[in-house]
Amino acid sequence: MAAAAKQFWLMKTEPDVFSFADLVRAPKKTTGWDGVRNYQARNFMRDAFRVGDGVLIYHSNAQPSGVVGVAEVVRPAYPDDLALDKNSEYFDAKSAEDGVSRWVKVDVRAVAQFKHFLSLDDLRKHKALQNMLVLKRGMRLSVQPVSKSEWELVLKLGAPEKV
DNA sequence: GCCAACGTTGGC
DNA sequence: GCCAACGTTGGC
Numbered sequence: 269m270a271a272a273a274k275q276f277w278l279m280k281t282e283p284d285v286f287s288f289a290d291l292v293r294a295p296k297k298t299t300g301w302d303g304v305r306n307y308q309a310r311n312f313m314r315d316a317f318r319v320g321d322g323v324l325i326y327h328s329n330a331q332p333s334g335v336v337g338v339a340e341v342v343r344p345a346y347p348d349d350l351a352l353d354k355n356s357e358y359f360d361a362k363s364a365e366d367g368v369s370r371w372v373k374v375d376v377r378a379v380a381q382f383k384h385f386l387s388l389d390d391l392r393k394h395k396a397l398q399n400m401l402v403l404k405r406g407m408r409l410s411v412q413p414v415s416k417s418e419w420e421l422v423l424k425l426g427a428p429e430k431v
Numbered sequence: 432g433c434c435a436a437c438g439t440t441g442g443c
Numbered sequence: 444g445c446c447a448a449c450g451t452t453g454g455c
Contacts, residue, residue: 282441306450329441388442406448408440 275316276414278324278335278402279376288325288336291378292431302348302373303358309411314345314372316413323376324414324422326402334387338428343375380428396421 279301281287291299304310323339348371350356351363363369384390391397401412414422 280441308450333442405442406440408449410440 272318275318275321276324276416276419277312277317277321277341278326278400278412278414279339280326280328280402280410282329283327284329287327288378288381291325291339291376292381294378297378297431298342298375300343300348300373301376302350302371304348304373304410305358305360305371306408306410309409310370310372312411312413313374317341317344317374319344322379322414322419324419325378332387332389334385334390335382335422335426336385337381337426337431338379338423339376340379341374342377345372345374347371348373378431380430382426383429384425384427386422386426390425391422394421394425 283289286299291297301313304313319341321341323341324335325337325339326335327333347369348358349369350358351360351369351371352367353359354364358371360369360371363371388403391400392403397403397418400414400418401407401409
């Protein structure tokens with residue numbers, strides 16, 4: 269059986285909370301991407317993410333916001349138990365009621381940092397990227413699919429350097 | 432099931 | 444800090 273084709277995603281993080289540099293510094297350059305509390309984003313992780321998929325790491329609420337580097341999925345979806353932790357800001361009362369988290373996380377590992385940080389303005393300069401979800405007005409989804417052609421161009425523009 | 436009110440996201 | 448856009452909640 270042929271291996272499933274590699275898929276591509278973009279994941280947002282606020283660098284003040286957890287930055288790409290934090291990911292690079294993490295043990296094995298890997299972290300559980302927890303705290304996602306949006307059903308559409310969860311469903312992408314739970315139903316579509318596969319080990320080996322590529323991830324653009326995007327800094328939101330940054331000056332400026334943009335894509336900083338590349339990671340890969342190293343563990344498929346498993347329960348995000350912060351939802352059960354009363355002291356966590358990601359606590360979810362409904363999950364706690366059920367005794368089982370309705371939220372999931374995946375593990376991602378830092379792969380490369382862009383030599384050329386790509387701000388939203390940078391990305392907008394390229395017609396081939398005009399359909400990128402992250403560029404759409406009002407797009408708040410924190411986990412987004414990225415097309416193969418978008419991925420390839422963004423990597424070319426970003427000049428990734430292995431971390 | 433509708434939809435107004437509310438809370439959050441995130442660019443600017 | 445502003446506020447547009449969006450998701451969720453809850454009354455009915």
